[in-house]
Amino acid sequence: MIEAIYISSGHNYYGHHEKPPGTSPIETVPTAEIIQGKGIIGDRFFDYKDDYKGQVTFFQIEDYHRLCEKFGITDKSPTAFRRNILTKGVDLPSLIGKEFTIGSVQFLGTQEAKPCYWMEQAFCPGAEKALQGHGGLRAKALTSGPLKIGDTISPL
Numbered sequence: 001m002i003e004a005i006y007i008s009s010g011h012n013y014y015g016h017h018e019k020p021p022g023t024s025p026i027e028t029v030p031t032a033e034i035i036q037g038k039g040i041i042g043d044r045f046f047d048y049k050d051d052y053k054g055q056v057t058f059f060q061i062e063d064y065h066r067l068c069e070k071f072g073i074t075d076k077s078p079t080a081f082r083r084n085i086l087t088k089g090v091d092l093p094s095l096i097g098k099e100f101t102i103g104s105v106q107f108l109g110t111q112e113a114k115p116c117y118w119m120e121q122a123f124c125p126g127a128e129k130a131l132q133g134h135g136g137l138r139a140k141a142l143t144s145g146p147l148k149i150g151d152t153i154s155p156l
Contacts, residue, residue, distance in 0.1 A: 004086040007043040026079045036144045053110040054138035059083035092137040099156040106142040
């Protein structure tokens with residue numbers, strides 16, 4: 001199930017190697033419009049490049065809670081991970097290489113959204129290592145349509 005939807009118009013970490021992070025805020029939205037082959041309208045990765053593997057990114061709320069507990073974090077939200085769709089009750093790694101639907105929109109899980117060294121700054125020291133294998137999911141949008149909080153995720 002979709003717990004939250006996030007978009008940001010700019011990159012804070014992606015492409016900022018050896019530079020300070022950006023300052024583009026991440027916005028929580030109740031709905032998002034997905035465009036086939038492009039991603040989420042209004043997001044920084046929308047129409048980023050042809051056949052991009054990370055048109056939409058997903059992250060499990062269970063992994064967020066696990067990290068908060070492991071590191072005693074109480075002052076960071078799931079937006080720190082800068083993924084688009086926060087999910088609950090779905091094993092995202094099991095969707096790599098598989099098609100799935102959310103509402104009427106079909107996706108292809110392409111690869112793990114691997115954590116990087118920026119997680120150390122964005123969330124807490126130790127987060128990058130703790131997220132290995134649990135960094136989320138990158139996906140391609142195979143069809144267009146709306147997503148909303150509460151929509152269910154169904155593997156095909």
